[in-house]
Amino acid sequence: MAKRRVKQNQDTVLGDAILAKPDFEQALAFAESLNQTTGVPFVPSAEPRLHDPLPAVSVQSAVALMPQDAASRRVLEARARALAKPLSQQRHALHDQYLRFRLGAVERYGIPYAYLEELLYVGNLARVPCTPAFVSGVVNHRGELLTILDLKQFFRMPAVAMSDEARIIVVKHDGMRTGLLVDGVDGNVAYQDTEVSPPLSSEGVSNMEYVLGIHDGSVTLLNLKALLGDPALRVHR
Amino acid sequence: MGRIIGIVQVKGGVGRSTLATNLAAALARHGRTALIDADVPQGTSASWGKLREETGRLGQLTVAGVADYRALVSKARELVAVNDFVVIDGPPRLAEVTRAIMVMSRLCLIPLGASAAEIWATADLVKTIKEASARRLDINARIVWNRFREHTRSARELGDAAEKQLGLTALHSKLGYRVAYSEALARGLSVAEWPDRHAQEEFAALVAEIKQQLGV
Incomplete structure (x- = not known):
């Protein structure tokens, strides 16, 4: 004491x-x-x-x-x-949104909003002869002919039957408007570029150059600039 | 000029915010008090303050949040001029913010549970205190035993051993392992406003001891 x-x-x-x-x-x-x-x-x-x-x-x-x-x-x-520095101080952190969609039953992809034009129901898709397999066909989009790409074919993923949830995502890059055929649209996701992790390179993945990064561990953000600029897409030349 | 009371601990979940919020609420009964949450973005203390503000319970208390050490020092400078007490809730890191708090504070409280992991984490704080004293900066630090099970022998032995090993003095008042603290915190209340007589009494004793330490 x-x-x-x-x-x-x-x-x-x-x-x-x-x-x-x-x-x-x-x-x-x-x-x-x-x-x-x-x-x-x-x-x-x-x-x-x-x-x-x-x-x-x-x-x-x-x-x-x-x-x-x-x-x-x-x-x-x-x-x-x-x-x-805390995230709030990283001024370069862009706040953005992407549209999340599915290819096949499970694979989830995203396209940054900057490229999006609109979403369409899959209507009268007219096949075009003598085009590669990844061209699903064309649709009449307000009087304009819109080429529809099947991303599954392009990424050499197994084909699945088209369901009611299938949509066409109209994207625009470099003045070129293209429709992307997808198996379902999940909605919008807000993200910061700091949350996007670089893709893991692995053998046997053929679409690595079209990938911006992985968000949330499972959503592949597509690099539309690389995808739509791919010379393989220019069939008529 | 008010007195700054810093609450630092490099380990998370030891009750920094519990101590900070309850102490701020208790001191606000005696004088103008500010609570600075330097653990942004987690911001437990700031959220508590917001809840308290919404329920009209702030009274003489001001709550602010700061994101880095420069903001902290300028906020403390501003608040210490107009308050009797400034309580700072530090981040669970040995970062610049923690070092600034330690040097600014008239009394630096280190909440500590009687677990080995928490005692190891505190060894880093002790290193910082030694480093400061090598630069002729006195840090007035005290351990506050939290979630202490007084009746268990191992807790008492571990407590004594830790004080000896760390070379830090502990306050005599200890806080027990009680749900009152988390329940009150979640509702923007202090433990004095929560119907647990034991918790009220032990915290009041702690506040009295802290005021004695501050010389008020």
Whole structure:
């Protein structure tokens, strides 16, 4: 008990430095000194330089492959700081929406709003002879002939029977209006470009160049610019 | 000039916001008080403040949220001039914000549950305190035992060992493991406004001890 009393007395007698608080300049300076002294320890300059050949080691760790010199570290640090900002501060984060649709029963895709013109029911689709399999045909769209592409055929996905949910998504790029035949439209999704993860490259995927990224783990965002600009689509030339 | 009370802990879920909101509500009964939520975007304290505002319970309390350490320091500078107490709820990271809070605060409270993971996480805070004192910056830090099961021997032993190992002093008042805290928080209330006599009493004792520490 006596011990406790002494402790309490010590607690209540505050030093001058504590009584002078708050000192905001000190607080700022201490906050900003974070990376000078703590956090990931800096590799001393004795480590190999960026472009020096790496010493022969049997096992290379990821760290060993990273640039080690001071200049590269500074660049990496600046980059890390920029990325470490809260999302609200990342001004380049675009808020956008995409239209989510299905190809086949399960595969979900998205097309950014910037390319969308409208959605159509699948009406009188007229087949066109002597065209590749991925051209489903043409429809009369307000007096204009609209070419309809079957994305499943184009991506070499197995064909499924067309259901009532099938729609034509009219997209426009470079002045060219095209209809995309899809197996169902799920709705709009709001997203930020920071939420889109890069596609995982894997063998046997033929449509990688048309993929902007993966949103929400399962929706493939299509790069319409690459898709519609593909020379394979220009059949009449 | 008001007094700043910072609440820091690098581990999440140890009760920073519980402590911050209840302390702010209690201090607001004694004087003009501001609560700054520096854990944006999570913003538990800010959400609590919003709920409280909607139910007309703010009284002498102001609640603000800040996104980074510069915003925090300028907000604290602004609020400390017009309030008697400024309570700052820190983020669960050893970031610039946490360092700024530690140096600004007249009293820095470190909520801690008697679990090994929380004690390990606190070792990083201790390192920061040592670093500050090497730069002649005094940090007045106290552990606040939270979700403490007084009657279990292991909790008491772990508590004593942790205080010794970390080299930090704890406040004598401890907060128990009670649903009153989470129930009150979710409704924008403080534990003093929640019908749990034990919780009310233990928190009142803690507030009294904190006021004694602040010299008010």
